[in-house]
Amino acid sequence: MRRILGRTFASVSLLLAIAGIGLWGFFARHEAPILQGQVEFGVPYHGDQTLDVYLPTIRVDGPRPVLLFLHGGGWVTGSKETVNINRFNRAIGRLRDAGFAVVSPNYTLARNGRSPFPDCIHDVFAAVEWIRVHASRYRFDLDNLGILGESAGGQLGLLAAYAAPARFALDHPRVEVRYVIGVYPPTDLARLYRAENVVRVRQMVAELPGSLHERLDLARALFGFDPNEQPTRAQDILSRYSPREYASADAPPTLLIHGTVDSIVPFGQSERLHQELTRVGADNQLRSLPGVGHAFSGATPEQRAAVQTWVVDWALNHGSPDAAATR
Structure with missing residues (x-):
């Protein structure tokens, strides 16, 4: 739903949308844009x-x-x-x-x-x-x-x-x-995918139990498939979006x-x-x-x-x- 939000109403609405409570002080300290003007x-x-x-x-x-x-x-x-x-x-x-x-x-x-x-x-x-x-x-x-x-x-x-x-x-x-x-x-993205720290994380995730592995497999999440099984397709994606x-x-x-x-x-x-x-x-x-x-x-x-x-x-x-x- 589209709304024009003034300062007070905007602040309350966003607080409810994001976290419910506890962010007002954080927003004020960090000069959150939602506290100023209209949104x-x-x-x-x-x-x-x-x-x-x-x-x-x-x-x-x-x-x-x-x-x-x-x-x-x-x-x-x-x-x-x-x-x-x-x-x-x-x-x-x-x-x-x-x-x-x-x-x-x-x-x-x-x-x-x-x-x-x-x-x-x-x-x-x-x-x-x-x-x-x-x-x-x-x-x-x-x-x-x-x-x-x-x-x-x-x-x-x-x-x-x-x-x-x-x-x-x-x-x-x-x-x-x-x-x-x-x-x-x-x-x-190809170089990032081969970066030492990223490779290390992928290796750690690969050793996890099946269900946990599936939830934490960032490579599969980003590609939508196992890049090890389709390396050419994976390389094309890495190049196209770099x-x-x-x-x-x-x-x-x-x-x-x-x-x-x-x-x-x-x-x-x-x-x-x-x-x-x-x-x-x-x-x-x-x-x-x-x-x-x-x-x-x-x-x-x-x-x-x-x-x-x-x-x-x-x-x-x-x-x-x-x-x-x-x-």
Whole structure:
């Protein structure tokens, strides 16, 4: 059901939707976007998938820059509401204070042995198409559309920014993405699948009893089949959904943020994409966080603050020139 939520009602509704109790203090301490301004919550956009629209917290007379936020969760968990409990709340708040609208969609996850691919990337393209179709109603500035994604959401965001919908058998018109920000994103799935820590986990899971093995077999969940039995098909999927395969000189300005000791998505995933983008002459920057792991584990307050600044500056500096000039 679609609703426009004011500050108090929005806060209560989201608390009930996510956890019921206990998050109010957490939200307040972490400056959750739901506590500020208005939110249109639970908007259908593609099949059963819904999205939330966080409107600017200031009056914007002209078109509104728009940021598409894609949550993480390893393609198996996560939801659109986590925009309120992630590591970018201050950045999102600052962008809304600068006149940005933020769109946070759910997307298809692995369920009951069914791979999330290609449905998850279809959902992301559908979210971009929803922004295009509803630009007039929400006064979205289609010349100032950016994407911010973390972890699995970063992989999907990079794909949507780099590849045309037709590459994934979609007939949506292509909407130009002005910039993309990938935070500890998987960019080369084949290399990630062969990473030492991932191999170790797969070996441990393989030794578990049958029923437990089936529930924890992430590889089977992501592929939808046993990749050991169909290696050629598995390799095709790994290549098709790797953003690095689509890196070109036409790629939109790309900011990559990654901890150097990330044991879930190794730092090399961003480093190699940065090298490829640089090789082909695409505007990009890699911001490394020394000694920081996945989801910014081990990050200092100074490093966390720096991330907010990097995200905000990239969005403000790489939107449309006309939009930047009016702020």
